[in-house]
Amino acid sequence: MDWNKEEKEKMLASAFPFWEKLTMEQQNRMLQGVIGNHYAKGTMLHYGGKECAGVQIIYSGQARVFVTSAGGGEITLFRLLDGDVSILSAACMMRGMDIELDMELETDSEICTIPKCIYQTISEENAEVKDYTLEMISEKFSDIMWLFNQYVFSNVASRLAGSILEHRALAGADLFSITHDVLARDIGTAREVVTRLLKQFQKDGLIKITRGKIEVLDSGKLSKI
Amino acid sequence: MDWNKEEKEKMLASAFPFWEKLTMEQQNRMLQGVIGNHYAKGTMLHYGGKECAGVQIIYSGQARVFVTSAGGGEITLFRLLDGDVSILSAACMMRGMDIELDMELETDSEICTIPKCIYQTISEENAEVKDYTLEMISEKFSDIMWLFNQYVFSNVASRLAGSILEHRALAGADLFSITHDVLARDIGTAREVVTRLLKQFQKDGLIKITRGKIEVLDSGKLSKI
Structure with a gap:
């Protein structure tokens, strides 16, 4: 330097x-x-x-x-x-x-x-x-x-929700790039578990998953999981 | 005092x-x-x-x-x-x-x-x-x-085995009094899970369960779980 x-x-x-x-x-x-x-x-x-x-x-x-x-x-x-x-x-x-x-x-x-x-x-x-x-x-x-x-004491779903909100804060935007691998390592679970839960979150209208990106649609509900 | x-x-x-x-x-x-x-x-x-x-x-x-x-x-x-x-x-x-x-x-x-x-x-x-x-x-x-x-990173069975060995050390003897409740709280799981695992340990010849007591039969194997 x-x-x-x-x-x-x-x-x-x-x-x-x-x-x-x-x-x-x-x-x-x-x-x-x-x-x-x-x-x-x-x-x-x-x-x-x-x-x-x-x-x-x-x-x-x-x-x-x-x-x-x-x-x-x-x-x-x-x-x-x-x-x-x-x-x-x-x-x-x-x-x-x-x-x-x-x-x-x-x-x-x-x-x-x-x-x-x-x-x-x-x-x-x-x-x-x-x-x-x-x-x-x-x-x-x-x-x-x-x-x-x-x-x-908390379940995998709430840890994942917390991690998504943290990455949203890091990105400073609702829409940000993130891989399922990064989320899985953040919360210490398997990638498959993350993928399954993200689909559930999308079904519940909390997030929207697009290629390599996640958009947070309802941070309020996400924080309550 | x-x-x-x-x-x-x-x-x-x-x-x-x-x-x-x-x-x-x-x-x-x-x-x-x-x-x-x-x-x-x-x-x-x-x-x-x-x-x-x-x-x-x-x-x-x-x-x-x-x-x-x-x-x-x-x-x-x-x-x-x-x-x-x-x-x-x-x-x-x-x-x-x-x-x-x-x-x-x-x-x-x-x-x-x-x-x-x-x-x-x-x-x-x-x-x-x-x-x-x-x-x-x-x-x-x-x-x-x-x-x-x-x-x-480790599973409930190995945490339970570790806890049993700790209580054995505290008691200074292979045979000691302990309730399933105490073990469950030590490792943060339900009493039913402890009971089920203890039965498994007994079946495997690692411990002997008697009324309110546990006897460690094979501490070597227990420590490797």
């Missing part, structure tokens, strides 16, 4: 609420350490075990963070968009954290990484950084508890 | 790895603030939303921490035994943490609570305490991710 110090500083200041609380020297260490990378759409990154990138900022693009089972099944945990911070990509630097996760770039993306040694050292020096880390982890913990509840 | 300062100090020192790193004054604040309570078997405690006990130590007893769905379904997240620290009962003091959970005392229990204001103040003063909190949250996060995987 080709960017100057001002652009880097602007990005870090907007991503990290603790930025202004850092000393000039700490800011400079982060500015000098941050690494920008371009990833093509479809790139897969794996974090966990011994592999740890550091704290990442999605400068631009869209990433899907998911877990994979031994059998190859996938469940989407959350998506990261422009400006979002990926704290779990630094999970290996946290004692007690033992998770493995994958990230798929869903669009061409620019990702900035604060290497773990730099982030960790500054976090030891500055309580604001530690508080931020704990807050980010707590947020993700809450998100995943919510998702857990969705999985265990 | 009727205990003296020495007993309290021994308990706090053994529960918290940061104890020796606190100043005398901080230790005294914790010692003066800690509250001991006796709870009868079957007591239900709720944490989350605005309700927050503080950091708790199971002085003696056994607690089951679980989530409850709107429909009343339950899933056991983990159990806490003698000496375990319940960090999630202080979830409301963590920014970004938004979870609701329930705790059932499975035996008569003595629980010590460090009120959130005391824990939080000392945590602001001492980075070791903050590190400990982050580590405990990270551990619980990892546990719940593991459980999530179990739920979503």
Whole structure:
């Protein structure tokens, strides 16, 4: 990535609420350490075990963070968009954290990484950084508890409806491109199940399916499934 | 609870790895603030939303921490035994943490609570305490991710087998008392499903079911389900 110090500083200041609380020297260490990378759409990154990138900022693009089972099944945990911070990509630097996760770039993306040694050292020096880390982890913990509840207590149809509404929000339009495969992986079910349910949703007048696209006709009813 | 300062100090020192790193004054604040309570078997405690006990130590007893769905379904997240620290009962003091959970005392229990204001103040003063909190949250996060995987990617039979082996470990014996209801709640399924599977396990020679008890006959095979 080709960017100057001002652009880097602007990005870090907007991503990290603790930025202004850092000393000039700490800011400079982060500015000098941050690494920008371009990833093509479809790139897969794996974090966990011994592999740890550091704290990442999605400068631009869209990433899907998911877990994979031994059998190859996938469940989407959350998506990261422009400006979002990926704290779990630094999970290996946290004692007690033992998770493995994958990230798929869903669009061409620019990702900035604060290497773990730099982030960790500054976090030891500055309580604001530690508080931020704990807050980010707590947020993700809450998100995943919510998702857990969705999985265990709600049925496949309502998860699918929720996923359709999420993609509608991401697209910012009622009509958007999506494959049955993407929906199936989002909610951790088979493609056939998604296809069958989508037909049912269409029959009920909630959506309209066209080649490679879905149009949401009744988001109100969809959200109540 | 009727205990003296020495007993309290021994308990706090053994529960918290940061104890020796606190100043005398901080230790005294914790010692003066800690509250001991006796709870009868079957007591239900709720944490989350605005309700927050503080950091708790199971002085003696056994607690089951679980989530409850709107429909009343339950899933056991983990159990806490003698000496375990319940960090999630202080979830409301963590920014970004938004979870609701329930705790059932499975035996008569003595629980010590460090009120959130005391824990939080000392945590602001001492980075070791903050590190400990982050580590405990990270551990619980990892546990719940593991459980999530179990739920979503593994079938009910293997979850039941896992739960039976857990209760065997808790009992410290192959033969132990357990109801089908407890097993059903542990793994978030209906009692009828548990009963049917237990019969299957018995037929396969893995367990022996007697009135209110289960005897594990082949833990090796059970762990491979």
